[in-house]
Amino acid sequence: MFLDFVAGWFSHDLAIDLGTANTLVYGRGRGLICSEPSVVAITSDNAGQSGQRVRAVGHEAKEMLGRTPGTIQAIRPIKDGVIADFEITEAMLRYFIQRAHNRGTLVRPRIVICVPPCITSVEKRAVRESALSAGAREVYLIEEPMAAAIGAGLDVTAPQGNMVVDIGGGTTDVAVISLSGIVTSRSIRVGGDKMDEAIINYIKRKYNMLIGERTAEAVKIDIGAAATHSKAATQEVKGRDLIAGIPKVIVATSDEIRESLVEPIHAIVETVHLTLEKTPPELAADIVDRGIMLVGGGSLLRDLDQVLRQETKLPILRSEDPYTAVVHGAGKALDNLGLLREVSLQ
Ligand SMILES: Nc1ncnc2c1ncn2[C@@H]1O[C@H](COP(=O)(O)OP(=O)(O)OP(=O)(O)O)[C@@H](O)[C@H]1O
Ligand SMILES: [Mg+2]
Incomplete structure (x- = not known):
């Protein structure tokens, strides 16, 4: 316990939102450290898998998307909100962790990673292992809608219904949260x-x-x-x-x-409807009063909030910074170990 405390004091704990489009890293006591596209460029000049070399990550790699010669490949390792290529994802995680981690400290960081709500146990294990092998001391996983709700300032531990709609690059996640848990949620691969x-x-x-x-x-x-x-x-x-x-x-x-x-907008509206239909009545009543919180870069599409307001007849709120709500929520959990243990996945 004491050692844990000391380790926490000396390490630079990190929260990471591993998104389809963008990866954001938050450092405890430091705020947002980096925000870069989730793209990795690899060269495969020495034929075969083992010959792959990471050439660029983030902005530099995104510039290369659609513009690469035969020997370079610009890859987005996370597709439709799920990890499509584990090796490349691990390389990307390693890059972001090493960049964010202060080399002066010997203690390895505790890392919180935000994952999609529909993640399978195999994927959970893979994300954990990737983070551990990339240098983490301890890994916690938080579901993205939960992190988004915390980041948007909602009281997730209270016995009241909060609805969050996260329109990201790969997926739209709709979730109803109460008492530190996700009560109902639905994800579609539309974003x-x-x-x-x-x-x-x-x-x-x-x-x-x-x-x-x-x-x-x-x-x-x-x-x-x-x-x-x-x-x-x-x-x-x-x-x-x-x-x-x-x-x-x-x-x-x-x-x-x-x-x-x-079409994509219709799919998003329908998912919100279907989730509302599955929401227990007491929580639905809370949502009528409190409204729906929109987060994610996709929520910035002009007038999308108006369309949702028209279609649901509910108040629609946009989080102040839709891009960073998830990583800031995970960062807040990093600052409050009690909350982190309550909301993280086993
Ligand atoms: N002003 C805008 N209008 C419409 N779409 C936007 C705007 N700004 C950003 N986007 C879109 O938001 C998406 C990225 O959002 P975000 O960073 O929240 O996704 P992500 O977290 O990486 O993805 P996911 O949560 O699905 O894994 C991109 O598809 C981008 O084109
Ligand atoms: Mg996201």
Whole structure:
């Protein structure tokens, strides 16, 4: 116990939100240390698995997405909210932990990692082992919606219902939390990535033009919206003409982009409805009073809150910083060991 206390004093404990799109690291007593895309670039020049070498992680690797020559591969190791490539995920974790960990201290850090609510026990073990082998002393796992709720300032330990909707890159997680536990939750593999895909497909169908993932994301962020009455705007979009095979530029309107996003947005609204249907009545009554808390980068889509308000007739709140709610929640749990033990997974 005493040793534990001393170790806690000297180590630099970390909270990590391992997201599909972005990985964020929070250091105890230091705040947010880094926020980088969850992308790893590897070179495989010495043929075979063992020849793989991590060439870049984060921003630098994201720049390479869709622009790599044959010998370099830019990989997003977490797809649809689940770990698709364990080796690369471990390499990424190691990179972030080593970068955040103060080399001056000998004590290895205690690490809290946020995981999707639907994580299997095999995946849980894999995440734990990756973090341990990447240098952790102790590993705690917290479900992302729980961390998000703590980060958004909700009192998760109280006997009252709180609904959190986390629209990330890979998944949208909807959860109702009460008494430090998740009472009902639902996840769909629809989030920012599916919105980008929908834009790519729309432009392909309508203009016979192929655009890249990064271009689609930029269009979504700049002129994308969820509702019809959003302010009209246009934007030049560059890609490759599928028939002539040469580069091409079109001007897309916000109406077109809204139209292309109808399906993913409908899926998100439906998931909120289905979760509400499964919510015990006392907790549902709490949600009527307290509303729904939106977090995650995808929740920044223009007018998405309005659409949800219209569809559910409930108050919709947006967390102050939707990108960092999860990692800040995990960070708060790191500061309060009692809370951490209560909300973390076994
Ligand atoms: N202004 C914006 N409008 C619409 N979408 C946005 C905006 N800003 C960011 N996004 C989208 O938010 C997504 C990233 O959100 P976030 O960082 O919360 O995901 P994540 O936590 O990495 O993913 P997950 O939780 O699914 O693992 C990306 O798809 C990005 O395009
Ligand atoms: Mg997330």
